[in-house]
Amino acid sequence: MISVFGLGFVGLTTALGFAQLGFQVYGVEKNASRKQMLHEKRIPFAEPHLPEQLETHLDGRFRLTESAQEAVVNSEIVYYCVGTPCGADGAADLTDLFSALDETMLHKQEGKKLLLVIKSTVPPGTAENRILPYLEARGWKNGVDFSLANNPEFLREGHCWEDFIHADRVVIGCADSWSEQKLQALYAKLEAPVCAVSRSTAEFIKYLSNSLLATMISYANEMSEVAERIGGIDTAGAFHILHMDRRWAGAEMASYVYPGCGYGGYCLPKDTKALYALANSMGLELPLLGSVIRTNEQMPEVIAKRIMQRVSPEQQVGILGLSFKPGSNDVRDCTSAKVIRLLLEHGYQRITAYDPIAISEFQACYPLEIQYAGSLDEICGCSDKLVILTGWPEFKAVKASIPDKVLDYRYL
Numbered sequence: 269m270i271s272v273f274g275l276g277f278v279g280l281t282t283a284l285g286f287a288q289l290g291f292q293v294y295g296v297e298k299n300a301s302r303k304q305m306l307h308e309k310r311i312p313f314a315e316p317h318l319p320e321q322l323e324t325h326l327d328g329r330f331r332l333t334e335s336a337q338e339a340v341v342n343s344e345i346v347y348y349c350v351g352t353p354c355g356a357d358g359a360a361d362l363t364d365l366f367s368a369l370d371e372t373m374l375h376k377q378e379g380k381k382l383l384l385v386i387k388s389t390v391p392p393g394t395a396e397n398r399i400l401p402y403l404e405a406r407g408w409k410n411g412v413d414f415s416l417a418n419n420p421e422f423l424r425e426g427h428c429w430e431d432f433i434h435a436d437r438v439v440i441g442c443a444d445s446w447s448e449q450k451l452q453a454l455y456a457k458l459e460a461p462v463c464a465v466s467r468s469t470a471e472f473i474k475y476l477s478n479s480l481l482a483t484m485i486s487y488a489n490e491m492s493e494v495a496e497r498i499g500g501i502d503t504a505g506a507f508h509i510l511h512m513d514r515r516w517a518g519a520e521m522a523s524y525v526y527p528g529c530g531y532g533g534y535c536l537p538k539d540t541k542a543l544y545a546l547a548n549s550m551g552l553e554l555p556l557l558g559s560v561i562r563t564n565e566q567m568p569e570v571i572a573k574r575i576m577q578r579v580s581p582e583q584q585v586g587i588l589g590l591s592f593k594p595g596s597n598d599v600r601d602c603t604s605a606k607v608i609r610l611l612l613e614h615g616y617q618r619i620t621a622y623d624p625i626a627i628s629e630f631q632a633c634y635p636l637e638i639q640y641a642g643s644l645d646e647i648c649g650c651s652d653k654l655v656i657l658t659g660w661p662e663f664k665a666v667k668a669s670i671p672d673k674v675l676d677y678r679y680l
């Protein structure tokens with residue numbers, strides 16, 4: 269039996285994924301409204317395939333518990349998929365993770381060994397330097413009361429289910445064969461290779477991956493800024509021709525080496541900052557990663573300036589796209605909110621925004637003095653200029669039909 273603490277994008281996918289693989293899973297979620305929605309078989313965010321999986325497994329192999337106690341008492345393996353947001357100094361804030369560990373310890377039965385698996389993204393060294401000492405200081409015996417493992421998640425929002433079920437690789441960071449065997453057994457039915465490494469290596473691989481993705485994006489954005497400034501350059505065309513190099517071999521990675529509005533969402537901003545803060549705390553400067561972060565942080569200003577050069581404050585501006593990427597209604601750390609805020613600060617008061625699925629999430633997250641359009645037709649009709657900030661495919665048709673009205677900062 270498995271327990272999963274935290275039923276967001278990662279936790280819900282993991283819980284339903286293990287249910288689909290034949291395991292009994294308990295889900296523990298502290299957010300009451302999120303839990304209520306799940307009880308009603310509704311997914312609290314837009315994510316394909318999860319609705320059908322919830323319909324199939326809820327109250328069967330997947331049980332939502334009201335008490336962490338029920339979950340812990342009945343489980344041998346406990347997964348932690350809680351948020352690890354960016355703290356004030358850029359470092360990862362592990363408050364939710366430690367509170368979930370506290371809850372586990374509260375309900376653990378004498379004489380039973382638990383496998384604690386961290387799936388949340390945590391800075392390299394967290395298991396060794398922070399969690400182990402924390403648990404041991406509270407009287408828990410490593411290897412007797414618990415074993416600790418790391419199992420980072422690489423799924424992409426909008427593709428959570430397929431990325432879990434058809435993972436490219438599964439990374440398990442273990443310090444003993446008992447943990448390794450248990451985790452190997454969990455993933456035995458997947459086709460993906462399971463890579464067993466040390467806990468710190470597993471934690472590191474996740475940051476290795478996200479930092480590289482962020483670097484590719486900032487590189488592309490820096491180059492697009494040069495191209496735009498020079499003028500007479502077909503920026504999108506140049507990148508498409510760059511991707512024809514056979515070394516990319518049609519790789520989807522190429523999509524990260526493409527200009528846009530900067531990376532946003534939950535993971536890349538916070539994970540790059542957390543790694544940077546960790547390195548700094550050890551006296552390492554990381555000039556490259558520092559520049560990647562700075563380039564990204566400047567992007568909203570770069571985009572806002574480009575808009576202000578082409579649109580006057582009296583004109584009606586239509587913002588196309590609010591979510592941090594197409595196919596998602598996640599608006600955490602999205603560029604559109606930052607660009608809109610800058611436009612408002614510069615006296616652009618006539619702003620209307622449209623997104624196919626993220627308007628209510630955006631309104632809840634950012635109380636900005638703007639209007640919202642209920643449809644693409646409505647925003648096209650009421651705007652003097654349309655500004656594409658999220659690369660939803662349907663915006664391509666708008667660009668094709670009224671090119672003079674559209675400023676496309678996603679280079680669709």
Ligand SMILES: NC(=O)c1ccc[n+]([C@@H]2O[C@H](COP(=O)([O-])OP(=O)(O)OC[C@H]3O[C@@H](n4cnc5c(N)ncnc54)[C@H](O)[C@@H]3O)[C@@H](O)[C@H]2O)c1
Nearest residue numbers: 274276277278296297298299350351352364368388389421
């Ligand atoms: N979203 C992604 O694309 C993605 C991909 C890979 C890894 N990750 C990592 O996975 C982790 C979770 O990300 P997410 O996007 O699923 O976050 P999320 O914010 O969508 O979900 C986290 C959930 O944990 C719940 N929670 C917090 N403390 C709890 C507790 N003590 N008990 C029970 N529930 C608790 C929250 O209420 C929330 O519903 C993060 O570390 C993130 O960096 C995310």
